Amino acid sequence: MSESLSPEASVAAPPPGTSAFDALPRRRRTLPRAWRSPFAIVGAAVIVLWAIVAVFAPLIEPHDPLGQVAQAVQPPSAAHPFGTDLLGRDILSRVIAGSRISLPAPVMLVVASLVIGVVLGLIAGYFGRVVDEVIMRITDLVLAFPSIILAMIIVAATGPGIQHAMIAIIIVNWPQYTRVTRSLVLGARSSEYVVAGRLMGANWFTSLTRDILPNIASPVLVLATLDFGNQILALAGLSFLGLGAVPPQAEWGSMVYDGLQNFSAWWIAAFPALAIFTLVIAFNLLGDALRDALDPRMQERLQEGGAL
Amino acid sequence: MSVKKRGIAAVVLGSIAVLTLAACGSGGSGSASSAKSLVVDTNYDLVTLDPGRDFEFTGNLIDAQIYETALTYKGDDLSKPVPELTTYQVSSDDKTVTLKLNGKHYFSDGKPVTVDDIVYSYQRMQGIAGNPSFLLLDPAGKPITITKVDDSTLTLTSSTANPALPFILPNPSLGIVEKATVTAHGGTTDEKDGAQSWLDTHSIGSGPYMISSSDIKSRVVLTANPHYAGTKPSYTKVVVKNATSATQKVDLQSGQAQLADGISPQDATSLKSSGKAGVTSGASLYTLYAWFNQMPDLGGPVANEDFLNAVRHGIDYDAILKLVGAGSVQPGGVVPQGLFGALKSDPSNTYDLSEAKADLAKSGYSGQTVKFLVDSEAQAGNASFSNIAQTLQAQLKKVGINLQLVPQPSATALDTFRSGKFQAGMAQWGADYPDASDYIAFAPDQNVGLRAGWATGKGISSAEQLKPLFTKAMTTTDDTAREKAWQEVQTEMNKVGPFIPIVQPGAQLVYATSVKGAVYNPLWTVSFADLK
Numbered sequence: 001m002s003e004s005l006s007p008e009a010s011v012a013a014p015p016p017g018t019s020a021f022d023a024l025p026r027r028r029r030t031l032p033r034a035w036r037s038p039f040a041i042v043g044a045a046v047i048v049l050w051a052i053v054a055v056f057a058p059l060i061e062p063h064d065p066l067g068q069v070a071q072a073v074q075p076p077s078a079a080h081p082f083g084t085d086l087l088g089r090d091i092l093s094r095v096i097a098g099s100r101i102s103l104p105a106p107v108m109l110v111v112a113s114l115v116i117g118v119v120l121g122l123i124a125g126y127f128g129r130v131v132d133e134v135i136m137r138i139t140d141l142v143l144a145f146p147s148i149i150l151a152m153i154i155v156a157a158t159g160p161g162i163q164h165a166m167i168a169i170i171i172v173n174w175p176q177y178t179r180v181t182r183s184l185v186l187g188a189r190s191s192e193y194v195v196a197g198r199l200m201g202a203n204w205f206t207s208l209t210r211d212i213l214p215n216i217a218s219p220v221l222v223l224a225t226l227d228f229g230n231q232i233l234a235l236a237g238l239s240f241l242g243l244g245a246v247p248p249q250a251e252w253g254s255m256v257y258d259g260l261q262n263f264s265a266w267w268i269a270a271f272p273a274l275a276i277f278t279l280v281i282a283f284n285l286l287g288d289a290l291r292d293a294l295d296p297r298m299q300e301r302l303q304e305g306g307a308l
Numbered sequence: 309m310s311v312k313k314r315g316i317a318a319v320v321l322g323s324i325a326v327l328t329l330a331a332c333g334s335g336g337s338g339s340a341s342s343a344k345s346l347v348v349d350t351n352y353d354l355v356t357l358d359p360g361r362d363f364e365f366t367g368n369l370i371d372a373q374i375y376e377t378a379l380t381y382k383g384d385d386l387s388k389p390v391p392e393l394t395t396y397q398v399s400s401d402d403k404t405v406t407l408k409l410n411g412k413h414y415f416s417d418g419k420p421v422t423v424d425d426i427v428y429s430y431q432r433m434q435g436i437a438g439n440p441s442f443l444l445l446d447p448a449g450k451p452i453t454i455t456k457v458d459d460s461t462l463t464l465t466s467s468t469a470n471p472a473l474p475f476i477l478p479n480p481s482l483g484i485v486e487k488a489t490v491t492a493h494g495g496t497t498d499e500k501d502g503a504q505s506w507l508d509t510h511s512i513g514s515g516p517y518m519i520s521s522s523d524i525k526s527r528v529v530l531t532a533n534p535h536y537a538g539t540k541p542s543y544t545k546v547v548v549k550n551a552t553s554a555t556q557k558v559d560l561q562s563g564q565a566q567l568a569d570g571i572s573p574q575d576a577t578s579l580k581s582s583g584k585a586g587v588t589s590g591a592s593l594y595t596l597y598a599w600f601n602q603m604p605d606l607g608g609p610v611a612n613e614d615f616l617n618a619v620r621h622g623i624d625y626d627a628i629l630k631l632v633g634a635g636s637v638q639p640g641g642v643v644p645q646g647l648f649g650a651l652k653s654d655p656s657n658t659y660d661l662s663e664a665k666a667d668l669a670k671s672g673y674s675g676q677t678v679k680f681l682v683d684s685e686a687q688a689g690n691a692s693f694s695n696i697a698q699t700l701q702a703q704l705k706k707v708g709i710n711l712q713l714v715p716q717p718s719a720t721a722l723d724t725f726r727s728g729k730f731q732a733g734m735a736q737w738g739a740d741y742p743d744a745s746d747y748i749a750f751a752p753d754q755n756v757g758l759r760a761g762w763a764t765g766k767g768i769s770s771a772e773q774l775k776p777l778f779t780k781a782m783t784t785t786d787d788t789a790r791e792k793a794w795q796e797v798q799t800e801m802n803k804v805g806p807f808i809p810i811v812q813p814g815a816q817l818v819y820a821t822s823v824k825g826a827v828y829n830p831l832w833t834v835s836f837a838d839l840k
Contacts, residue, residue, distance in 0.1 A: 068702050073574070086631070086690070087695055087698055087702075156720065159714065159716070160715055242694075247694050247715065248698045248701065261692055262574070262690075264578075
């Protein structure tokens with residue numbers, strides 16, 4: 001026991017109650033180097049910009065995103081900077097309105113998948129045996145299907161709509177978190193600090209939440225950050241296929257589909273596609289930076305790379 | 309069996325048509341002597357060129373140039389069949405159509421067309437049970453009996469009145485082949501028929517063209533039939549080439565094609581305005597309509613005549629025509645414009661916002677959400693069904709009607725509609741043959757009628773009112789009276805029925821400026837022999 005609390009051990013695994021995540025800010029006053037990379041700053045700036053747009057959408061929109069007011073299929077002009085679509089709606093207003101779906105929806109998707117996946121992964125990894133088998137076989141079952149196809153089947157059965165599409169994506173998305181969490185728990189479960197905690201009288205709940213969870217949080221969080229981009233694309237993809245947003249709701253994926261029907265009017269698809277592109281790239285840049293910051297091994301490699 | 313004057317009228321009309329054609333022919337005969345060729349771009353859906361099996365657009369386009377039919381349509385007028393190989397007379401009970409040879413016609417091998425050839429072609433088409441075989445079934449679902457009377461006469465006998473038969477006979481699937489040649493290549497009048505592969509690459513018809521070479525995946529080359537009885541076509545060689553919409557545009561611009569049928573309406577407009585091409589358009593045989601379930605428990609507030617009238621007057625039809633694009637028209641009733649029995653227009657289906665609001669106030673509707681089924685994959689002209697539905701939604705919102713769109717993929721949407729359990733939606737119906745009697749499906753208790761909950765015996769007054777009118781239209785045999793009866797049915801349906809005809813999408817042909825005389829025909833797209 002005294003050995004497990006020795007300073008050598010705490011290098012590999014921090015003492016119970018703290019984590020690498022907790023330890024980081026204390027060690028460095030400034031942001032980690034990875035966070036200060038230009039990519040991370042650009043990513044964060046783009047996300048903040050989109051967040052502002054989404055929050056103030058009704059104030060920024062020059063026209064009603066559903067109003068069929070202008071002449072149809074007009075190229076970009078001063079009155080309609082992004083042009084108008086087939087029904088004479090202002091595309092700029094629709095792109096702005098679309099941010100109110102495309103920004104919060106992936107956050108909700110990732111958070112929901114994360115919560116479900118991590119809870120199941122903790123239970124499976126910690127208790128093992130039958131519980132583990134049952135949970136992991138269900139996980140395998142879901143993972144065995146190509147995720148977008150499974151989501152399409154679920155939405156086709158329940159009918160299109162943003163809520164249905166989001167439920168479908170959560171159903172196909174949680175298993176990856178369960179997998180990762182379980183493997184991390186399996187590794188941490190037999191660690192001396194966990195065993196020590198149990199011997200000191202901690203029950204399973206305390207052991208999971210105080211000893212294990214903080215120590216496995218960072219890889220899972222990195223996975224989650226990198227998942228934002230995927231979820232934006234998944235939701236836009238379902239809408240593109242006519243299974244997400246119900247018309248006339250402004251949603252980037254379904255707007256791209258409208259553009260595909262009118263290929264000679266490039267602006268109908270180009271601007272919503274550009275919006276998807278910027279947001280996905282921004283989340284991925286931020287996710288990369290977070291991984292670099294939270295993954296010590298990666299950080300070492302980065303620093304070595306810098307020295308070279 | 310008394311013979312009606314319709315047959316005589318047809319002969320007179322036919323001869324006028326022939327005379328007109330002859331006059332035109334003599335005018336343009338100067339160019340006929342020089343060999344001209346034409347390249348036609350179309351998006352292939354070709355499966356076979358065997359007329360007895362063909363039921364696709366490309367097959368119709370090519371077979372109509374190769375095989376003459378007993379009767380035909382001139383130009384784009386589908387309201388009146390005219391004689392081609394034969395003249396026709398209909399018995400007073402509408403059960404028997406008598407066809408008489410109409411002068412001499414010759415197959416491309418030089419042999420004359422005989423009654424035996426016509427009987428054989430019809431019996432083969434029935435016997436091989438291909439896609440178009442239903443065309444020669446009578447309304448009771450029994451095969452029509454084909455009998456040779458003498459060397460110039462045959463009869464087609466149905467078990468029940470079948471006034472639509474003369475309108476069906478011009479279909480390119482009913483093209484006449486030469487019995488001896490087809491038999492020699494394995495042709496029979498039952499399912500053992502083995503002539504398809506030969507007919508895919510060769511032809512033996514009496515039309516203006518014959519197959520010179522054919523690859524049903526990419527290109528079919530036609531040359532003029534030297535024995536064709538009519539005016540020799542201006543273009544002696546025609547290549548019908550498979551091309552996507554985008555390729556068609558490029559081909560036409562670069563002069564590699566002179567005629568194209570798949571260029572998008574927007575591209576067609578820009579080609580036309582640049583002076584590089586001409587565009588001719590016509591209405592298709594599709595009616596796009598809205599439907600509202602009349603079963604009170606399923607339809608709720610929409611199972612109400614005043615509500616339906618509010619929708620009828622709340623739709624800005626002109627705006628939808630503009631959206632769907634060139635060639636589209638507003639049908640007067642469910643029967644599309646240009647067909648026998650169609651309504652030209654109807655004051656019930658007009659845009660009048662204040663009238664719509666007044667009707668809605670009477671209906672007792674108070675802003676409930678109306679679930680509106682839309683096929684999310686279907687397209688009509690320039691617009692998708694989803695675009696049209698969104699426009700309807702915005703237009704009806706001004707009246708105070710709150711539509712909630714329920715998009716579903718084609719297969720699912722059709723299932724949902726067919727179940728008859730949905731509240732409302734939008735659908736389209738394409739004519740199987742150009743006659744109003746095909747639209748009996750919209751009657752109460754019939755196929756489409758039931759999808760909108762339009763059944764008798766359920767206390768739905770409009771169904772009780774319309775059912776006898778449909779019965780009358782189906783049993784009337786005199787042509788003038790039959791046409792009136794169908795128009796009356798539609799006028800009444802436009803007042804109380806659950807269907808609201810919205811638009812008949814158009815189709816267009818884009819042609820190089822060197823081509824003259826292109827007329828769009830909804831059945832076989834265009835007649836190459838008419839082009840100058």
